[in-house]
Amino acid sequence: MKIATLLYPGTFDPITNGHVDILRRACSLADRLVVAVASSEEKGALFSQKERLEMVRAEAQRLSGETGTAIEAASFDGLLVEFVAEIGADAILRGLRGGDEYAYESRMAVMNRMLRGVETIFLPASGETAFLSSSLVRQIHAMGRDVGAFVSPAVQERMARMRSNVSTYSK
Numbered sequence: 008m009k010i011a012t013l014l015y016p017g018t019f020d021p022i023t024n025g026h027v028d029i030l031r032r033a034c035s036l037a038d039r040l041v042v043a044v045a046s047s048e049e050k051g052a053l054f055s056q057k058e059r060l061e062m063v064r065a066e067a068q069r070l071s072g073e074t075g076t077a078i079e080a081a082s083f084d085g086l087l088v089e090f091v092a093e094i095g096a097d098a099i100l101r102g103l104r105g106g107d108e109y110a111y112e113s114r115m116a117v118m119n120r121m122l123r124g125v126e127t128i129f130l131p132a133s134g135e136t137a138f139l140s141s142s143l144v145r146q147i148h149a150m151g152r153d154v155g156a157f158v159s160p161a162v163q164e165r166m167a168r169m170r171s172n173v174s175t176y177s178k
């Protein structure tokens with residue numbers, strides 16, 4: 008039996024091949040996946056929440072076509088458990104890249120269960136993308152390098168455009 012609605016929350020600044028790998032693998036676990044883009048103003052994001060949502064939506068549509076699983080994109084502010092209730096999600100999905108992440112993630116999972124009785128499902132990162140993070144992609148981009156090995160062509164193109172806009176500005 009599959010989970011009816013699985014909610015995958017994150018900052019997605021930007022969405023990487025690592026996120027997409029987790030999403031693709033989660034398609035066998037759920038009938039419906041909702042990828043939720045957090046506002047995360049305190050994190051000083053490179054992309055606005057609206058831009059992050061646009062990129063996530065494009066990946067969700069592509070993957071949905073590929074897998075046949077319903078994948079939606081949404082944005083949320085505030086407490087995750089409130090958004091869980093709002094969309095009627097049955098569980099939260101998170102990816103795990105290693106032990107350091109587990110310490111933080113398990114605390115969040117316990118808190119979300121205590122607040123709302125919602126369980127968190129962890130998928131381990133795949134070998135090929137286990138090293139990958141949005142912050143690494145942002146760093147490579149900031150050094151003027153192409154990020155095509157780590158993100159989809161659509162995200163790569165958006166980041167390249169961003170760089171050419173910046174260089175036009177600084178002339």
Ligand code: ADP
Pocket residue numbers: 016017018019020023024025026029100101102103104108131132133136137138139140141
């Ligand atoms: P957050 O700021 O909430 O951690 P992220 O966008 O960085 O948001 O990550 C969202 C989720 O995706 C988290 O569960 C994170 O551990 C997971 N994740 C990010 N990158 C990878 C990756 N390369 N492999 C597996 N999971 C990943």
